[in-house]
Amino acid sequence: MKNKSGSFIEWLIPFCFILCAGWLIWHLPAFTLDWVPPDQSQADNLRGLHHRNDVTPGMSGPFGGEADWVDYLALLGLPIFLYIGIRTVRRAPMEFESWRPADRVSVFIGRVTMMMIILLTSVMLYEVLLRYVFEAPTLWANELSLWLAGFVFLCAGLYAMQQRSHIRIFLLYDICPRWMQRLFDTISTVLIVLFAFFLVYGGYGEALDKLWRWETFGTAFDPPIPATLKPTVLIIVSLVAIQAVVNLISDWNAEPVIHTAADDIDQDELEKIRAAVGAEGVGDLDVTRGSIQGNQTERN
Template identity: 55%
Template sequence: MSHSSKTPQAAKTATAIEWIMPIAFILVFGWVVWNGANYLIAAPGAEATEAALIRRYGMADIWDWIALILAPILFALGVATARRSPMEWEDFSLPDRLAVFIGRIAMMLVAILVGVMFYEVIARYVFAAPTLWANEMSLWLAVFIFLLAGLYAMQQRSHIRIYLLYDVCPRWVQRTFDVISTGLILLFAFMLFWGGYNEARDKFLRWETFGTAFDPPIPATVKPLILVVVALVALQAIFNLIRDWNLAPVVHSAADDIDEEELRRLREQVSREGVGEEDVTRGRVQQTHPRADD
């Protein structure tokens, strides 16, 4: 596979800013989402639902507006500071950076989800004091992770694909398959918008909640997010089609799943320890030094 000479070098280790930016964005955007009803009350044209919302939530305060201003700034900084790791796709233009940073957000959300579940297990089974919010929070986070990771997987070309027929076809037939698959993605996105836009808009404008004791606004946030992410996935599919159009044919094999950079580091580490060369494809260590009794 040929790539442009302008492809940036992959970062061997993550810098502090790559951890800070996703976490900072999650905290600020989480504040915005949790207080979303406050913004709807202040928005023009929301008179129909304003009375019901204001009785429960109240008006947006200075911290709400600061968070709303900071959220896009942190997102832009996160996209600008995103770095490609050795195992990620080599193309790294602006749309790729956006998808990769969204992937970083999904990764941080996984850690938060694990923390929430761990807290609930300890609280429930050690202290006999289960929470009212952990179950809904876990569900909410899992939906965000699933959707955001889907966009990242599209940018990385890592969705499940069956190459049995694709690999034996000439390049022009492969391009035809790529066009058809991209067209089907666009058709799916169009039909989803056609059938789901009105429902997503209504749930968002009335800030529909989950109806539990914790009562998070899962319907109000998840329904619109589905449409936004599907639109981004469709755009990323078009971008992938354009970027991959002139690539040389690639024959896929099990070796595609091997990270050469990680394999090199493992070999260096094992060699320094004097054990031998680790063959990660077989999951065992191959001794490169002859035994003393041979």
């Protein structure tokens, strides 16, 4: 298992993936009009939305229609960057030691989520700069922040499931024998899968309708937040259920883990503190003990 992380390509590929995905989402009405056109009135409304938001107006496409060359290049680049990202992602030292193909997908989505957090922070800082320094606020920063935050919230849930970092109560779990722990794990996984199934079964009609109509937020910027986040909820919840099954299989023969308060301590940070203060805690950063020793010396 590779555990070296942080190379340049690991951050470049998620950024390229976000660019392709963002372009496709913004121009998705073009593909809807070309591939599965709705009825005439709805098609006219969708065409008006697309022409208003088209980043490359007037550019022709390889097959005619509304989608142009850049749209198809983004469509081609999305699976390519997804594949490269899954192949090149590496487990960081503090991440959970599980590396099945489904784990690679979840960790790569986690890297994409981290990049979206950087983009979200950049948008907010840009808005603050324009609003309070130049007194020229934008019409799009607030809605774009909400849009990105929605994707971050959803994708972070998948990464948390892969890392086993979701909220769990171990008081009863830790005192049970291993066979009963497996039973608890199986029950929780079945409940997650059932929840995902019924959520998708009950919500796909509404999500598809919002996507088909390209429902927007109704503001000056008017981003398609309902049209994109509703289907994303169902997709991510399905992936979370799959990841829960993968976790169950991966942890089935694992040794039982006794959870303590020490689990919340970052081992890397602890090692840095030990190196800074010395093996016996008398380094330069050990202010408390140094002060005590200094006072004792003065008294003697």
